[in-house]
Amino acid sequence: MEKRNIGFELTIYNSENELSQEEAKLLEKAVSARKKAYSPYSNFQVGAAVLLENGKIVIGNNQENASYPSGLCAERVAVFQAGALFPTQRIIAIAISATSKNYVVNTPAGPCGNCRQSIAEYEQKQKTPIIILMRGEKGKIYKSNSIGELLPLAFNNSFLEDS
Numbered sequence: 001m002e003k004r005n006i007g008f009e010l011t012i013y014n015s016e017n018e019l020s021q022e023e024a025k026l027l028e029k030a031v032s033a034r035k036k037a038y039s040p041y042s043n044f045q046v047g048a049a050v051l052l053e054n055g056k057i058v059i060g061n062n063q064e065n066a067s068y069p070s071g072l073c074a075e076r077v078a079v080f081q082a083g084a085l086f087p088t089q090r091i092i093a094i095a096i097s098a099t100s101k102n103y104v105v106n107t108p109a110g111p112c113g114n115c116r117q118s119i120a121e122y123e124q125k126q127k128t129p130i131i132i133l134m135r136g137e138k139g140k141i142y143k144s145n146s147i148g149e150l151l152p153l154a155f156n157n158s159f160l161e162d163s
């Protein structure tokens with residue numbers, strides 16, 4: 001029998017002033033994307049901004065649907081758009097910003113499980129880590145060095161190959 005502790009490093013910034021210029025700009029893009037979210041059912045607005053290795057930034061926001069499960073989260077809108085537009089460009093980082101029309105979100109909102117799985121696919125594909133920056137509307141900013149660290153023991157394509 002063996003017990004393991006699986007942890008991960010989280011960097012916590014007090015404000016955008018502590019971020020690099022590049023990261024602050026990426027977060028700003030997530031904030032402006034968030035403001036255009038289509039979320040009439042939840043009133044919860046999420047924006048995501050994906051930084052590619054060629055310096056381009058691709059954004060996404062949550063797109064809801066009257067048939068609730070047909071909607072999609074901001075993170076997946078953004079990474080799928082990045083994959084569609086720039087299939088050979090590696091993703092360096094993704095910034096996420098979330099808030100509500102009904103209350104102030106001052107805690108960073110982590111990506112949901114489905115989004116973690118979707119982002120992890122690209123990390124697996126490109127073989128380099130994808131940084132995740134998270135923020136609510138205001139307050140602290142969390143940074144994870146790799147989506148894989150936010151999804152330990154993930155299912156990936158290695159399970160689909162012949163052994």
Ligand code: THU
Pocket residue numbers: 039042044045046061062063064071072073074075110111112115
């Ligand atoms: N949402 C996201 O866009 N990203 C997440 O990681 C969590 C949730 C959206 C989905 C839905 O439109 C709304 O937030 C409330 O769940």
